[in-house]
Amino acid sequence: MGTEKSSIRRGWTLAAVVVLGAVACAPSQQAASRVGGPVTLMSNGWIDATATLDPATTPVYEGDAPMKFEFLKDMRKGDALTLSAYSLGAHSGTHIDAPMHFVLGGASIDRMPLQPLIGPARVIDIPDGVQAIDVAELNRHEWKGAQRVIFRTRSSLRGWMASANFHRDFAYIAPDAAQLLADAGVQLVGIDYISAEQFGAPAPMTHRILLGKGIPIVEGLSLEGVSAGDYDLIVLPIKVGGHEGAPARAILRKRTR
Numbered sequence: 611m612g613t614e615k616s617s618i619r620r621g622w623t624l625a626a627v628v629v630l631g632a633v634a635c636a637p638s639q640q641a642a643s644r645v646g647g648p649v650t651l652m653s654n655g656w657i658d659a660t661a662t663l664d665p666a667t668t669p670v671y672e673g674d675a676p677m678k679f680e681f682l683k684d685m686r687k688g689d690a691l692t693l694s695a696y697s698l699g700a701h702s703g704t705h706i707d708a709p710m711h712f713v714l715g716g717a718s719i720d721r722m723p724l725q726p727l728i729g730p731a732r733v734i735d736i737p738d739g740v741q742a743i744d745v746a747e748l749n750r751h752e753w754k755g756a757q758r759v760i761f762r763t764r765s766s767l768r769g770w771m772a773s774a775n776f777h778r779d780f781a782y783i784a785p786d787a788a789q790l791l792a793d794a795g796v797q798l799v800g801i802d803y804i805s806a807e808q809f810g811a812p813a814p815m816t817h818r819i820l821l822g823k824g825i826p827i828v829e830g831l832s833l834e835g836v837s838a839g840d841y842d843l844i845v846l847p848i849k850v851g852g853h854e855g856a857p858a859r860a861i862l863r864k865r866t867r
Contacts, residue, residue, distance in 0.1 A: 659860040661703040661771045661832040668703050669776045671804050675699035700855040701804065703771075706847040707827040711854040712817040717824070719856045720849045726797040726826055730865065731758035731843035733836055736781055738764045742808070744784035748791075758843055759791060760800035766833040770803060782808040785815035792823045800828035800845075800860075831860055840865040 661668055665677045678697040683689040700719075701707070706727075709716025734751045736743055743761060753759055763781035764770075770777050780803040783791075788806075791799055799806065799820055806827050807816045820827055828845050845860040 655863045657836060657862045657864075659704070659831050659833055659836060659862050660858070661830050663698065663703045663857065665774065667772050667774055669770065669774060669804055670699070671701065672776050672778070672809075674701060677702055698857070700850070700853055700857070701829070702857055703804075704828070704830040704832065704845075704860055705804075705855055705857045706845065707806075707817065707821060707829065707855045708847075708853075709821040709824055709826075711821060712814050713821050716821060716854075718850075718852050718854060719847050720851045720853075722826060722847075724846075726758070726824075727843075727845050727847075729757055729797070729843060731760050731798070731800070731841050731862070732756035733760045733762055733833065733838050733841060733862070735838040736761050736763040738767050740764070741779060741781050742784045743781060743787050745786045745790055748787040753791075754794065756796065756840075758798040758800070759796050760828070760831065760833070760843075761802065762833045762836060762838065763802055765801075765803040766836075769834060771830060771832050772834070777803075778809040780805070780809065782806060782811075783816050784808070785819060788816040788819040792819050792825060796825065798826050798828065798843075798845075800831050802831045802833045804830045828858065828860060836862060 663677060665679065668677060670676055675698060680695050681692065682695055683691055683693040685692045706719065708719040708722050710718045732753060734753060736747065740747055740763070743763070761781070761783065765780050770780065781801070783799065783801065783806045788799070806829055807814050817827065841862040841864055843860070843862055845858050847856040847858040850856045
C-alpha cells in the first residue's frame with residue numbers, strides 16, 4: 611500500500627488538472643487528437659484511454675439514448691460567446707457502471723468511493739479470436755495479484771471504439787470469470803467496448819456478480835495503442851447525483867516497477 615500511495619501522490623496533481631480540464635476541447639479538435647490511438651499527455655507518460663464522445667465516431671449500445679451535441683451560440687458564426695448543449699445516455703463512450711445499475715439499493719455513481727478508481731491496474735491482452743473471456747481464457751493470463759484488471763480485446767484491435775457502428779460480437783466477460791475476479795478481491799474491472807456483458811445474454815450475471823460486490827465496471831475504454839502490462843490508473847466519472855452510471859475520463863501510466 612505504501613508504494614501505491616506514493617506513486618499516486620507523485621502523479622496526482624498533474625493528472626487531476628488533465629482530467630478536470632478534459633472537456634475544454636471542441637469535439638472536432640478531440641477527434642483529430644485521437645487519430646492513431648491514445649495520446650500521451652504533457653509528455654509525462656500519462657496515456658489518454660478515453661473514447662472521444664462524437665456521434666460520428668462513438669458507438670452507442672443498441673437501444674440506448676443517442677448522443678447529440680449542439681452549439682447554442684458560436685463565436686465562429688458571429689456570436690459573442692460559444693455555448694454548447696449535450697444530450698447523451700449515462701453509458702456513452704468511456705463510462706463507469708455503479709452498483710445501482712443492476713443491484714437494487716446499490717450505490718449510485720456519486721456515492722461510489724474513489725479508492726477503486728485510482729491505483730495500480732493490469733492490462734491483459736485477449737486474442738482477436740476470443741469473444742468469451744471465461745475462466746479458461748482468464749487463467750491463460752497473469753491476472754492473479756492484480757488490484758484492477760483491464761481487458762484489451764478484439765474491440766481495440768479492430769478500432770471499434772472509434773466506429774459509430776455498433777458491433778454485437780464484441781468480447782465480453784463471462785459470469786464464471788467475473789465470479790473468479792470478484793472472489794479474488796479485484797477492486798475494478800475494465801474492458802474496451804461499451805458493455806462487459808454478452809450481447810443478448812439471458813440475464814446480466816456478469817454485472818450482477820461484479821456490482822454486487824461493489825466492484826465498479828469501466829466500459830468503453832480506448833486501448834488501441836496500449837500494450838499489456840502494469841499501469842497506474844485514474845478513472846473519474848462525472849458526479850451525477852442519484853444515478854447508476856456516468857461518462858468518465860480514464861488515463862493510464864506505465865509502471866516502471
